[in-house]
Amino acid sequence: MSPNTGAVAPITVSRARSWNTEPLSQHAGAWLAAAQKIENERIIVVSDAVQSDAYWQRESGDAMRTRARGFSTETAKLVNALNTAATAAATAAQDISAHRFVVLKYADDATANKFDVADDGTVTPSKALFTTLVARVGPALAYKHWEKLVTAAADRTTTLKQALADLLAADLRGESAILEAFHDVAPIPGKGGAMTKRDAPPANASVETNRHWWNSLTPAQREEVIAKYPEMIGNRDGVPVEARDAANRNRLPGMIVDAETHQQTVAAQYGTNSDQYKAATLKLDELKKVEEAARNPDGVKPDQRRYLMMVDTTTGRQTRAAVSVGNPDKSDHVSVTTPGRTTTVGSLPGMVGEAENLQSEARRQLELQGKDDSVAAISWIGYDPPLDPQGDGIGDIIDAGVDTGTTDRAAEGAKTLNQFYNGLEASHEGVQAPHITAVGHSYGSLTTGLALQGGEHPVTDMVVYGSPGIGANSPAELGLDNGRAYVMRADDDPIKWTQDGPRIAEWAPAAAPLASAVPIPGSGTLAGELVGVGVGVDSWQDNNNGGFGSDPARNPSFVQLDTRDQIATDGTGHSLPGAHGHSDYPRGTDRYVDGVEIPRVSTYNTAAVIAGLPENVIRAPS
Helix, strand or coil: CCCCCCCCCCCCCHHHHHHCHHHHHHHHHHHHHHHHHHHHHHHHHHHHHHHHHHHCHHHHHCCCCHHHHHHHHHHHHHHHHHHHHHHHHHHHHHHCCCCHHHHHHHHHHEEEEEEEECCCEEECCCHHHHHHHHHHHHHHHHHHHHHHHHHHHHHHHHHHHHHHHHHHHHHHHHHHHHHHHCCCCCEEECCEEEEEEEEHHCCCCCHHHHHHHHHHHHHHHHHHHHCCHHCCCCCCCCCCCCHHHHHHHHHHHHHHHHHHHHHHHHHHHCCCCCCHHHHHHHHHHHHHHHHHCCCCCCCCCCHHEHHHHHHECCCCCCCCCEEEEHHHCCEEEEEEEECCCCHHHHHHHHHHHHHHHHHHHHHHHHCCCCCCCCEEEEEEEEECCCCCCCCCCHHHHHHHHHHHCCCCHHHHHHHHHHHHHHHEEEEEEECCCCCCEEEECCHHHHHHHHHHHHCCCCEEEEEEEEECCCCCCHHHCCCCCCCEEECCCCCCCCCHHHHHHHHHHHHHHCCCHCEEEECCCCCEHHHHHHHHHHHHHHHHHHCCHHHHCHHHHHHCEEECCCCCCCCCCCCCCCCCHHHHHHHCCCCCCEECCEEECCHHHHHHHHHHHHCCHHHHHCCCCC
């Protein structure tokens, strides 16, 4: 598929539930109003042209009237197109709303009757239903009735999936009718149908708006956007990944040249020891790291190709980027890994290497099961994680500690991450929705947890490791089914102390006399700060642990996975090294069997979840 091809995203229950047809109705009204305004102007122009015969004659007058007739003909076509498109949009809004109602009716009815409803429309009898049945008729009769429930679930699945298919058909009908309405409208004279930056939806547009806009462009217009205006789509969720990758690869060399020029300008103006020069150099180094991370190795296989899904130097305090190993639009299983504090795009090449290991391990486990499912693993640095102190002063240290100890950075990143998840579903090809796994490390697990609580999403599974908290106390709060939220924590991971409140509080009062001589500009002495921290701990813990939520590694609502040395459960009998400390979880092992690296147990577990093979995970001892 070429980068300019539009994707037909699958329709899922969650997409149906969040679908808002109001913008479509608004377009219909706007097109009707535009048609009326243009028609009024056309009538005036034609009338003036006809009347001009009385006072403007000869060749120039005839030429003007000929042009006026041509203008009238083309304008009439535009008015007709706008009216037709308005009717198509209004009809589509009604059609989609009606089919959406049917989908939600079937889904909600199944849920009300204690069936589980998967996002793709698959209905299965729930454990609660079986428990209710046992309580009413006893175990023996319950098993007899169970087959009837399975059959009933299959019937419900057929009905619900047909309703989803009908909703997709309604969407495509509406889109086709609107495009057909404008099919015969001539380009603006002198423009030749050329695109401009104003033609794109706003930067904060929904993924559905982005998808519909991209699909409305002609192949030539898509190629033009990629070549001339790559910044319009490079970071736009909902646009096909191949197009975003092509656009970002067009942008990046120019961004690096601009950064080099800026560095030289700053050096001449402020000197190479200035803060301005250091900032310019950092920006240049970050872009070069993005280039390195996105570079495809020689001889890379098609399903392991890297896709540059985002490069953004303007939104946050640091460069943001995302690279996928494998094409998520064409993959059955997709993972998105969000890193924690101190992470910058300087870490992106290493993260992409870990993503390659994750993809390879997930594929290996699938192949052992006789499955040829495809896998894409995305490294996402689309927010500003807390950083280390930016100076040596006590104020810098306190600022960095506050940054890490609050949920502000995670909450900001969660909005972008939720949009990114939904964009993966919107641009995905095929009828079946992708199986998406959200992966989070350290502070990135909090960002992941808040993203899953930030509205509708297509994520099925979550894996977090080294987590200080995810802001939730159950899978349901994350929009996940029971048994779909997994947690790993190494025994010697110091992150566990965060759940006891700031550890400084335990020794702050005792340390205060020793710190009485340490001044803090504008705020007294360090002793006062230490005692103040101790006073605030109880309120921190009472406030849902500062917004971090309960300790996920001690929460029985989440599936606890092992991080110690273990034996693989996939039948190979491989000895899997454990994870230690706070950063080992995704790292390689440099241990090989038949040329294939043996994964760490944490990578093995994460890959099993990504591959949709929960039976392979190694659970922690209870």
